[in-house]
Amino acid sequence: xxxxxxxxxDVVIIGSGWTGLAAAYELAQAGQRCVVLxxxxxxxxxxxxAGPEEHDDLKYAHQYGHMMDVREQTLTFRNxxxxxxxxxxxxxxxxxxxxxxGAGIHWNGQSWRPLxxxxxxxxxxxxxxGEQFLDDDDMTVQDWGVSYDELEPFLDFYEKVAGIGGNxxxxxxxxxxxxxxxxxxxxxxxxxxxxxxxxxxxxxxEGAAELGYKPFPIPSANMTRAYENPxxxxxxxxxxxxxxxxxxxxxxxxADPIICIYDRIRxxxxxxxxFNSWVMRVDxxxxxKTATGVTYLDEDGREVFQPADIVxxxxxxxxxxxxxxxxxxxxxxDPQSRTGTVGRNYAYQTLAGANVLFDEEIxxxxxxxxxxxxxxxxxxxxxxYDAAELGFVGGGYIxxxxxxxxxxxxxxxxxxxxxYGAEWKRAVREYYSRSGGVLLHGSSVAxxxxxxxxxxxxxxxxxxxxxxxxFDFPENDRRMAQWGQARxxxxxxxxxxxxxxxxxxxxxxxxxxxxxxxxxxxxxxxxVIGTDPATSVVxxxxxxxxxxNVFVFGACLFPQNLGYNxxxxxxxxxxxxxxxxxxxxxxxxxxxxxx
Amino acid sequence: xxxxxxRRAILAHIGAxxxxxALPVRAIAQNAYAELEGRPWFFLTDDEARYLAAVTxxxxxxxxxxSASQAGVVDFIDLQLAGPYGRGxxxxxxxxxxxxxxxxxxxxxxxxxxxxxxxxxxxxxxDGGLKLVDRDAEGRRAFVGSLSQSEDVFQSAFYEELLKLxxxxxxxxxxxxxxxxxxxxxxxxxxxxxxxxxxFVDDHNRPFDMPPxxxxxxxxxxxxxxxxTNGREG
Ligand SMILES: Cc1cc2nc3c(=O)[nH]c(=O)nc-3n(C[C@H](O)[C@H](O)[C@H](O)COP(=O)(O)OP(=O)(O)OC[C@H]3O[C@@H](n4cnc5c(N)ncnc54)[C@H](O)[C@@H]3O)c2cc1C
Ligand code: SF4
Numbered sequence: 076x077x078x079x080x081x082x083x084x085d086v087v088i089i090g091s092g093w094t095g096l097a098a099a100y101e102l103a104q105a106g107q108r109c110v111v112l113x114x115x116x117x118x119x120x121x122x123x124x125a126g127p128e129e130h131d132d133l134k135y136a137h138q139y140g141h142m143m144d145v146r147e148q149t150l151t152f153r154n155x156x157x158x159x160x161x162x163x164x165x166x167x168x169x170x171x172x173x174x175x176x177g178a179g180i181h182w183n184g185q186s187w188r189p190l191x192x193x194x195x196x197x198x199x200x201x202x203x204x205g206e207q208f209l210d211d212d213d214m215t216v217q218d219w220g221v222s223y224d225e226l227e228p229f230l231d232f233y234e235k236v237a238g239i240g241g242n243x244x245x246x247x248x249x250x251x252x253x254x255x256x257x258x259x260x261x262x263x264x265x266x267x268x269x270x271x272x273x274x275x276x277x278x279x280x281e282g283a284a285e286l287g288y289k290p291f292p293i294p295s296a297n298m299t300r301a302y303e304n305p306x307x308x309x310x311x312x313x314x315x316x317x318x319x320x321x322x323x324x325x326x327x328x329x330a331d332p333i334i335c336i337y338d339r340i341r342x343x344x345x346x347x348x349x350f351n352s353w354v355m356r357v358d359x360x361x362x363x364k365t366a367t368g369v370t371y372l373d374e375d376g377r378e379v380f381q382p383a384d385i386v387x388x389x390x391x392x393x394x395x396x397x398x399x400x401x402x403x404x405x406x407x408x409d410p411q412s413r414t415g416t417v418g419r420n421y422a423y424q425t426l427a428g429a430n431v432l433f434d435e436e437i438x439x440x441x442x443x444x445x446x447x448x449x450x451x452x453x454x455x456x457x458x459x460y461d462a463a464e465l466g467f468v469g470g471g472y473i474x475x476x477x478x479x480x481x482x483x484x485x486x487x488x489x490x491x492x493x494x495y496g497a498e499w500k501r502a503v504r505e506y507y508s509r510s511g512g513v514l515l516h517g518s519s520v521a522x523x524x525x526x527x528x529x530x531x532x533x534x535x536x537x538x539x540x541x542x543x544x545x546f547d548f549p550e551n552d553r554r555m556a557q558w559g560q561a562r563x564x565x566x567x568x569x570x571x572x573x574x575x576x577x578x579x580x581x582x583x584x585x586x587x588x589x590x591x592x593x594x595x596x597x598x599x600x601x602x603v604i605g606t607d608p609a610t611s612v613v614x615x616x617x618x619x620x621x622x623x624n625v626f627v628f629g630a631c632l633f634p635q636n637l638g639y640n641x642x643x644x645x646x647x648x649x650x651x652x653x654x655x656x657x658x659x660x661x662x663x664x665x666x667x668x669x670x
Numbered sequence: 671x672x673x674x675x676x677r678r679a680i681l682a683h684i685g686a687x688x689x690x691x692a693l694p695v696r697a698i699a700q701n702a703y704a705e706l707e708g709r710p711w712f713f714l715t716d717d718e719a720r721y722l723a724a725v726t727x728x729x730x731x732x733x734x735x736x737s738a739s740q741a742g743v744v745d746f747i748d749l750q751l752a753g754p755y756g757r758g759x760x761x762x763x764x765x766x767x768x769x770x771x772x773x774x775x776x777x778x779x780x781x782x783x784x785x786x787x788x789x790x791x792x793x794x795x796x797d798g799g800l801k802l803v804d805r806d807a808e809g810r811r812a813f814v815g816s817l818s819q820s821e822d823v824f825q826s827a828f829y830e831e832l833l834k835l836x837x838x839x840x841x842x843x844x845x846x847x848x849x850x851x852x853x854x855x856x857x858x859x860x861x862x863x864x865x866x867x868x869x870f871v872d873d874h875n876r877p878f879d880m881p882p883x884x885x886x887x888x889x890x891x892x893x894x895x896x897x898x899t900n901g902r903e904g
Contacts, residue, residue, distance in 0.1 A: 127885045130863035133842040138760060145762040154773055161770045161777055164762045274874035316865035438875045442860055443867035482841040482860045494818065495729040495833060496811075500857075504735070507858035533764060589773040 078370055078378040084110045084347075087369050087383035089354045089398065092177020093642060094628035094649045095389030096336040097236070100306065101653040102387075103345035105661065110381060111348040112371050115143075115174030120334050124180070124323030126316070132481040136321040139166050141181045143173040147353075150393065150542040151530040154587045156410065160543045162533050168589065169596040170321065171391050175350070178391065178596055179332040179642075183320040183446030183478065184296030186239045187639035188230045188647070191223035191259045192458030196635065199458050200468055209468070213549050214520045215420060216468060217634035220606040220615035221651065223259040229650035230643065231262055234294075237330035237646075238302040238310050240267035241294035255291050257453040267299045270313070270448055275439045275511035279475030280450040282570035288452040293474060294643075295447030296330035304330075306339040317479040319446035329446065350374070355537060356402040357386055357625065365624045366404070372537070384664070385624050385656075392631030396421075396527050396601035397542040405602075405612050405621050408526050410545075416612045418528050420521035420600035421544065422636040423588070425471070425552045427560035427580035428514040429567040432489060434574045438508050441480030449476030455562055456638045457518055467554040471517035471638030473563050480507070490577045509574075513567045515559035517582075519599070519636040522549040527601045548582035556582040597641050599633040604648070606668070614668040616660075617652035623666045626652055677707055680716045681723045681739055706745050706847060712752035713783060719744050720803045721790050726836040728814040734897060735857040736850075738836050746839030746848030747786075756783035769823050778827045786835075789828030793817060843884045851900070852890040855882040859893065 086102050088095050091113040099109045118124075134140045143166075151160035172178030192199040195218045200208050209216050243264040244254025253269075269292035272280070280290035297313040304310070313328040327334055340346050351374035358367045358380065368382035388395045399405055399417045408419035433439070451474030453459055462468060479485060487510035488502040530543040548556070560580050567576045580586075581594060605611025608620040617632065619625040628649050630641040637644065660667060711719055726738035726747075738744075750756055758781030767779040778785055793813075794801055802813055817829050839848030841855070843863060849855060855862060862882035870878060882890035891899060 126865065127863035127883075127887070130865060131843055131845075131885060133838055133846060137838065138755060145760060146758075149762045152774055154771065158771065159768065161768055161774045162762050162764070164776045165760060167775055271872040273871050277874065312868065314865065315867040315871045317867070318863075318865060436875065438877055440867075440870070440876075440878050442865065443871040443878075448871075480860060482854060482858050483838055486837075495814075495836075497731050497733060500730055500733060500735075504857050507860070532766065587771075587773050589775070591773070591775045 078380040080380045080382065083368070083382040083384070084108050085383065086110070086385045086387060087112065087381050088387040088389055089369060090177060090389035090391065091175050091332070091337070091348060092172060092389060092391065093179040093332045093646055095177070095387070096332040096340070097646065097649050098387045098389060098628065098653060099346055100336050100340045101650070101657065103340055103343050105657045106345065107661070108345050109347070110383070112352040112354050112369065112381070113175060113348060113350050114353045115350065117350050118175050118180070118323070118333070120323060120325060120327055120331065125325035126318070129322055129325050130316070130318045132483050135181070136481060137483055139170060141172065141174070141321070141323065142166060143171045146536060148394070148535045148541075150544050151533050152544045152546070152590045154545070154547040155524065156545055160530055160545070162541065163590055167591045168594050169598055170593070171393065171596060175337065176331050176333040180323045181321050182642065183640075184329050185447040185640045186234065186237060186294045186296050187643045188258060188261075189223065189226070189637055189639065189644045190257065190457055190459070193637045194219045194221060194223050194226065196457065196468070200462070204463055211551065213522050213524070214551050215523060215610070216520060217420070217603070217605055217610060219604055219634055220611070221604070221648070226647045226651055227259065227262060229654065230647035232305070232650050233643065233646035235266050235305050236335055237296045238267055238298055238304055239265050239294050239296055240269050240299040241265040242269050242291055244291060253291060255453050256289050257456065257459045265294065267302055270295050270297065270299055270445065272450060273439065273443060273448070273477050274437060275433075275477055276448070276450045276475045278433075278437075278511065278570045278572060279513060279566065282566050283452050285569050286566060288454050290450045290452050293447055293449045293451050293476070295445070297445040297447050298328045298330070304335055306336060308335045308339055310334065313445050315443045315445050315448065317442045317444040317481065319444065320478055353537070354390070354398065355539065357388075357398060357404055359403065359622065364622065366622050385626065387626050387628065389628045392601060392629045393527070393542060393598050395627060395629055395631045399602060399612070400529050400542070401539050404625065405619060407528060410523060410526055413523050416603070416608070416610065418526045418601050420603050420634055421525050421527045421546060421598070422519040422521045422600045422633070423546060424595040424597040424636055425517035425519050425548060425556045425582050426515065426594055427517065427556045427563065427582065428512055429560070429564045430487065430510065430512045430577045430579065431567050431570065431573045432487060432506050432575045433509045433511060433572045435509070437572045439477070439511060440508060441477060441485055441510070444477045444479040446478055448478060449474050455559055465554070465558060467551045467558070469518035469520055469552065469555050469638060471515050471559055473513060473515050473559065473566065475511060475513055482507070489575050513563040515556065515563050516638060516640070517552065517556055517559055518638040520549055520551050521600055521635045525549070547588050553582045553584060556580050557584070595640070597630065597636060599630040599636040599641060602627055602631040603634045604632040605634060608670045614666070616655045616667045617648060618660070618667055620666070620670055624664060626656065628652065677711070677719070677745065680719055681744065711748045713756065714744075714748045714751070718787070718790050719748065721794055722747055724802050724810055725814055725832055726839070728810055729833060729836045730840055736853045736900070738840055741840055741853035742848040742850040743836050743839035746842065746846050747835045749847045750835060750838075751783040751786060757781055776827065778824065782831060785828055785831055789825070789832070793825065793828070844888070845885050851896065852882045852884065856890060856893045856896040862890070
């Protein structure tokens, strides 16, 4: 059946998470008529996330009440191309969002900037150790095509939009105590002070300091005081309620796209949002050079064509790549010939660490937590140490967090405790308020063998082939994790009041990546940014090489994943792209770079 | 109070060990499902309920704090299996179904309600026909022990599901029918859904003794009082 065609709009935006609403705000204010299409429902912090109903561990943390519904769309997964990919039948390893605000309503709020070396990773290692250092057939390390200095104003603006609290470690080149001394120079301090720290993360910081490291509070989108952002949004101080990640914040205390952006643009004449609107594909012009708009299913399941001059892809990294593949945008990556770019350089996050149990003098009160509550050190992140003799690239921050003591998920027990029974029960009771940990939040290099394409067998509720994910930890990252894990353990050993230490490593030798246990919702790559169309889907402005009126947002842009959580970097990139759209592209639509 | 449908009475007839005979008196008086005791099961048969009581009480046995079935875990599982979760909410169920690698996660061809029903039927008849509830305490532990080590893909999915449901039932908010009297929360010292700690978080090592309070606003007792009311002092 032919789709109903609507009147043309200037910009159509797919998705209403952090990046989609930022795009809508900036472009609507710049005079563009924006239509946002969101597959999920409307919701609001005050009416949808208020306690105590929101504080329902089972419904939201374990039955994924706020996340996407895999019955509508999921992906298939395998560790390598010799296996048959099978559907992710249940959410687990990552928890993509759905509905107004996207995953931005149920994130933790740990908010980082990329390091200068992250953005120029290839150049950094080549300059430091020579070309042969990256000569590894199992890895494709690239520069982003955007430098730290170029991105800085946009990283800074995002931090103000989200009211990030922290201690500056490098203010205009001046290194300051209490902050991260390794960060790139920031033009201004964080808009808010750092969070208070509980005993467990304080013990970590003391242990780390004893070893000569420089611990600092994790930069946080959980507010530390009443705050008004540049758009005029009012936020309140965090209560450390411990129902943060996987939950919405009913206290207006966790920066999310609804209160920080949506409320400030919803009534603007250039802004329109349509809920329950599933974008099926992006449509192309007959010469294939531009997009003409998008086709979506409206709330009654009818096919609708929304023509637009500009298409913004803000559907979350994985689903941006899926939409490109089902729409025939760009050239799909072929792992045999190693050509094509869409789906190439998919990467994840490499986690390892040491759990600790404290002696009886310590009472951690784990339920007093917040998504971004914690301390970290950055000595072992990309470029911050000498990699010459270690034989791998990348790294990560090592930190300690106290996010929650929700009892279904928080059941610390000593290493050899059985999975159930009397001994298990006693241990859970005994150690509930006596645990802490040290975590390596490690980077993930891209590998030619890890990629996204379309599944040949399984389909979504609309009959489209599912996205297929092929991923396992590259050898480089396994070496990095083993080394970082040992550094984490040393810190655990230096901490006071520690009774037992238990190592863990998701990328341990011989252990394949599993889609079952939650790790992070930091899926990166697949539509990466760069300056060479042979190795990137979009140019350095976030514009597709092959279709100049399609702009791409989100962590799919990362050429490889950094040792940080992605939202700070991806929002910096979003404001960077929007800046060039507003100041250059709109008045003269064309490719902003020569291929 | 025991009606012809009494769940307590059904669970009490669970054979020699009778581990589930004593449900705490206050247990079912505090939440939206307070009338459960006098109602038939929503999904389970009496036999299935007894099987689940026996298994979950091996998972979470009675000590100073109630066992799983005493804390309403069987009521919880019954409600879950009768509701959207049991019918496969949040589960992609399109075929073809294949065994797959452990790293590929849940691949069973059953929604949770069917998985549990079939799992009980399949495992309870195994091993010479002596039903789980007719075994003594040691026999039950051995049964659960071998289930936990089963290499059969279906049986291990069944075991994982049971262990998860028991855990959820013991620690989820009491509005779901388990964690009665906040048994699980009192045990670990979790104050519940009403959460405001701005002035406590950096006050290190100070115990926080507020009795728990769940979504339904019913105040708990605090661990010491909890043990007294349940006759479990000492
Ligand atoms: C539990 C959790 C904790 C996290 N913690 C952190 C953290 O501490 N720090 C950090 O930096 N990051 C964290 N993240 C990641 C962070 O949430 C994401 O990086 C961020 O939300 C990405 O924003 P986005 O705009 O790219 O996508 P999203 O927020 O995912 O928004 C995409 C939107 O597009 C919609 N959509 C998708 N497909 C379609 C379609 N076909 N048609 C219409 N609409 C569509 C979706 O419904 C969704 O609303 C966390 C994520 C989770 C789940
Ligand atoms: S911990 Fe703070 S920011 Fe997070 S949900 Fe609770 S009040 Fe909101």
